[in-house]
Amino acid sequence: MKKQWYRLDNAALIFPAIIRKNWNNVFRVSATLTEKVDPGILNQAIADLKPRFPTCFVRLRTGFFWYYLETIAKAPEVQQDYAYPLTHMTRRELKTCCVRFLYFENRIAVEVFHSVTDGTGGLVLLQNLAARYLALRYGEGIPAEGHIKDISEEPKAEETRDCFLSCGAVRSLSRAEDTAYHLTGTPETGHFRHIVTGILPTDALKEKAHEQGVTVTAYLAAVMAEAVAKKQENEGMTGRKARPVKITIPVNLRKTFGMDTMRNFTLAVNIGFDPALGVYTHEQICALMGHLLAAETIPQRMAARVAKNVDLQKMLILRLIPLAIKRIAMRTVYALSGESKGCLNISNMGVVKLPAEMDRHVDRFDFVIGVQYTYPNNCSVVTYGGKTYISMIRGIRETELERLFFSRLVELGIPVEIESNN
Amino acid sequence: MYCVYCGVKLQDGTGECPLCHTPVAIPPRPGTAEKPMYSDRLPEEESHHGRTLAVWLVTAVMIAVCLGCLVFCLRTYQEVSWSGYVLMAAALVWVLLLFPLLFRRFRPMIFLPLDFACVAGFLLYICEKTGDHWFLSFAFPVTVIACVLTLLTVALFRYIRQGRLRLLGLLLILIGASFMLIEFFQHITFGTPMFVWSLYCVCGFGALGLFLFIATLIPPLHAHLRKTFFF
Numbered sequence A: 001m002k003k004q005w006y007r008l009d010n011a012a013l014i015f016p017a018i019i020r021k022n023w024n025n026v027f028r029v030s031a032t033l034t035e036k037v038d039p040g041i042l043n044q045a046i047a048d049l050k051p052r053f054p055t056c057f058v059r060l061r062t063g064f065f066w067y068y069l070e071t072i073a074k075a076p077e078v079q080q081d082y083a084y085p086l087t088h089m090t091r092r093e094l095k096t097c098c099v100r101f102l103y104f105e106n107r108i109a110v111e112v113f114h115s116v117t118d119g120t121g122g123l124v125l126l127q128n129l130a131a132r133y134l135a136l137r138y139g140e141g142i143p144a145e146g147h148i149k150d151i152s153e154e155p156k157a158e159e160t161r162d163c164f165l166s167c168g169a170v171r172s173l174s175r176a177e178d179t180a181y182h183l184t185g186t187p188e189t190g191h192f193r194h195i196v197t198g199i200l201p202t203d204a205l206k207e208k209a210h211e212q213g214v215t216v217t218a219y220l221a222a223v224m225a226e227a228v229a230k231k232q233e234n235e236g237m238t239g240r241k242a243r244p245v246k247i248t249i250p251v252n253l254r255k256t257f258g259m260d261t262m263r264n265f266t267l268a269v270n271i272g273f274d275p276a277l278g279v280y281t282h283e284q285i286c287a288l289m290g291h292l293l294a295a296e297t298i299p300q301r302m303a304a305r306v307a308k309n310v311d312l313q314k315m316l317i318l319r320l321i322p323l324a325i326k327r328i329a330m331r332t333v334y335a336l337s338g339e340s341k342g343c344l345n346i347s348n349m350g351v352v353k354l355p356a357e358m359d360r361h362v363d364r365f366d367f368v369i370g371v372q373y374t375y376p377n378n379c380s381v382v383t384y385g386g387k388t389y390i391s392m393i394r395g396i397r398e399t400e401l402e403r404l405f406f407s408r409l410v411e412l413g414i415p416v417e418i419e420s421n422n
Numbered sequence B: 001m002y003c004v005y006c007g008v009k010l011q012d013g014t015g016e017c018p019l020c021h022t023p024v025a026i027p028p029r030p031g032t033a034e035k036p037m038y039s040d041r042l043p044e045e046e047s048h049h050g051r052t053l054a055v056w057l058v059t060a061v062m063i064a065v066c067l068g069c070l071v072f073c074l075r076t077y078q079e080v081s082w083s084g085y086v087l088m089a090a091a092l093v094w095v096l097l098l099f100p101l102l103f104r105r106f107r108p109m110i111f112l113p114l115d116f117a118c119v120a121g122f123l124l125y126i127c128e129k130t131g132d133h134w135f136l137s138f139a140f141p142v143t144v145i146a147c148v149l150t151l152l153t154v155a156l157f158r159y160i161r162q163g164r165l166r167l168l169g170l171l172l173i174l175i176g177a178s179f180m181l182i183e184f185f186q187h188i189t190f191g192t193p194m195f196v197w198s199l200y201c202v203c204g205f206g207a208l209g210l211f212l213f214i215a216t217l218i219p220p221l222h223a224h225l226r227k228t229f230f231f
Helices: A039-049 A091-096 A119-138 A202-211 A216-234 A253-257 A282-296 A299-314 A323-338 A400-411 B049-077 B083-102 B108-130 B135-158 B164-190 B197-217 B219-228
Strands: A005-007 A026-033 A058-062 A067-071 A099-104 A107-113 A194-201 A245-252 A266-273 A344-351 A362-369 A377-384 A387-394 A417-420
Touching: A026 A119, A039 A099, A039 A119, A058 A091, A107 A119, A119 A245, A119 A344, A119 A362, A194 A202, A194 A400, A202 A216, A202 A387, A216 A245, A216 A266, A216 A282, A216 A344, A216 A377, A216 A400, A245 A253, A245 A282, A253 A299, A266 A282, A266 A299, A282 A299, A344 A362, A362 A377, A362 A387, A377 A400, A387 A400, B049 B083, B083 B108, B108 B135, B135 B164, B164 B197, B197 B219
Parallel strands: A245 A344, A344 A377
Antiparallel strands: A005 A067, A026 A107, A026 A362, A058 A067, A099 A107, A194 A387, A194 A417, A245 A266, A377 A387
């Protein structure tokens, strides 16, 4: 089969340039089935999926001016899961395949380098993998509905193209923002990542969010912002010393612009408040986060933000600079401003819906994003089967932020069940 | 089973709350041991055999080129003339660029003094070969100054966590002052006028260093600098 290559999409350009020896931008989605996973059948399912999702079975290559993705000849083999999620994906591994397929007991996991796709793309891949696995394992006829694709079809052109290039506004929006409070802690030895997962009844969470008149994402961002502000206060940074508390929310642009792609198509917005301006009540924070999120994510503003990024990518002078120099410039820009505008991410995948034929074989879904290079904490959310799974990852020893966040949810009347990989 | 402190529900068999580390008062019942969330497979250490092989391949090529030059020189001039520079330069390049690649971690406090020692050795060879006398009075002290300043800079950014800005200010003042010392060695070796160009360096580095030092004494200015140059 002839090798195909893809330019990196607009959001993906930065990730290969900022890879460090012990860090890169990887996320993980996993599905826990009701029975033990058979690795042999899973391997077959992966191989069957390869022609339908060509942009996911790729490796990272280096060109003279840009990095690019190249399809791989053979689908990767499934591996046993590691002792902790999101183990470091080395450069050598990325040159072989940018996606890892893992299994442990009842769980199938997919770990994806962010240049390949975003969380939604990863989830689509996982759902289709689970569907194919169940079809092979139990002979289930799973209908192609929702995220489940007909794997005998050719991939649609829209799925493989960079949608950022076709949704930018005429005028771009400045990215200038205040620097936010920076979470810190004692770095964990090696590459170990702690994961604490809070399991919440979705109805209770929705009810609390709707009491405040905001979405679940805005509500969780508000509670997280409260926890971060409390942590800052505990560190003695109060009054004039206090820095803005901002939460970074990746927004799925597929819904905003009505496009369906398997490449990256999200844009992050930072929402928050400045504790130096005074004391905020829970209701005020919720209202503020709700309004800010709604205002920032209207299509016009998102298109203007996209335009800013695309304009840079399209600048002839930048395009003509060799990659080695571009890489230094991108690393410098990222180090100076890439992670200084927010305290941590909350990436909400939303509700996972499966066909009834699959539902009875699947227990739960998990979604975990890796820590950023300088943010020691990150948070990701997914909802399935009436439960919301909030995974908080950290690369530091201190559990203060998780404790403040989950105990605040309990205080607000939402029961929380905790799991941890410690 | 709930944590009495956080109020969250814990998994059966958990010994302590993962959030606040409060021990669970009720011991787990038999048969309710916590199920492991993950396997016990650890990631493999990244192999650096490929890198080591590449280093030795380049070394072999360098040795071949050096030997070629040496043989050519000996046959043509019956002495080690210009090929001596090639040999010494190749040795310097090997120590500076290839030798650190043989190790898993770059340890600047070990490699940098070694690098500067090799640079000094190379300069000594040139000095001896050309029959000049500038090594002990100029090249050696300048190399030592450069080595000390480089080590201080590396130590500041790599090992020191507290009071970096104040120390950076002091370091910049020290760098400025060291230019005067270098010009002094230049004066006693080559007879050039004292303190001409170094004064500009002292003024530039001194002013910047003093500004950073003073900035650490004024908290709002310090906070503004931290906010602006955060990375």
